[in-house]
Amino acid sequence: MRPSKTDLARTTLQAHGGTLGMRERRALILCDGQRGLDELVQLLGHDAPLLIQRLLRDGYLAASNAPMAPAPVERPVATAPVNAGPRRSRVAARIYLTGMLELQRDEAARQHREHLQARLDDDAMLDALAAALRFLEGRVAATLARRIRERLLEALPLDDMPPFHARLGTQDDALALP
Numbered sequence: 001m002r003p004s005k006t007d008l009a010r011t012t013l014q015a016h017g018g019t020l021g022m023r024e025r026r027a028l029i030l031c032d033g034q035r036g037l038d039e040l041v042q043l044l045g046h047d048a049p050l051l052i053q054r055l056l057r058d059g060y061l062a063a064s065n066a067p068m069a070p071a072p073v074e075r076p077v078a079t080a081p082v083n084a085g086p087r088r089s090r091v092a093a094r095i096y097l098t099g100m101l102e103l104q105r106d107e108a109a110r111q112h113r114e115h116l117q118a119r120l121d122d123d124a125m126l127d128a129l130a131a132a133l134r135f136l137e138g139r140v141a142a143t144l145a146r147r148i149r150e151r152l153l154e155a156l157p158l159d160d161m162p163p164f165h166a167r168l169g170t171q172d173d174a175l176a177l178p
Contacts, residue, residue, distance in 0.1 A: 037049060040052060
């Protein structure tokens with residue numbers, strides 16, 4: 001199944017309010033009709049099938065094929081410490097910014113989104129992330145721009161911080177490596 005947003009979901013996301021929490025909003029952003037349930041589980045966590053099913057039931061999502069029956073999720077034995085902290089990856093950063101660009105709904109945002117979704121090497125990916133961030137920061141309110149930057153920096157791997165800040169022309173001492 002590849003769930004996609006309904007008109008209700010689009011309206012709710014554009015309203016920047018409502019009864020949905022951040023987790024539900026994130027799920028709606030990620031449900032673009034392109035991602036399957038397996039990928040959504042990787043991005044949202046092991047309880048994603050229940051979350052998706054609830055959003056389907058409430059009319060926020062539409063299923064592109066047969067209805068979903070929550071399958072038991074086999075979890076491997078934990079290999080990382082319980083307090084390992086947030087996962088960091090370029091993929092997570094790309095997905096986050098792609099979702100933020102999707103909310104803009106214009107040609108320039110679509111071009112940034114398509115560029116981020118292209119198969120890029122490491123340097124080109126960091127360039128595309130920096131360009132998309134600068135674009136968003138120029139379009140949204142300062143408080144939202146700050147939150148977007150913070151979330152992006154939480155998702156990027158620590159090794160990518162220095163080259164990413166160089167692309168932005170900034171230095172963030174709070175995130176600098178020792």
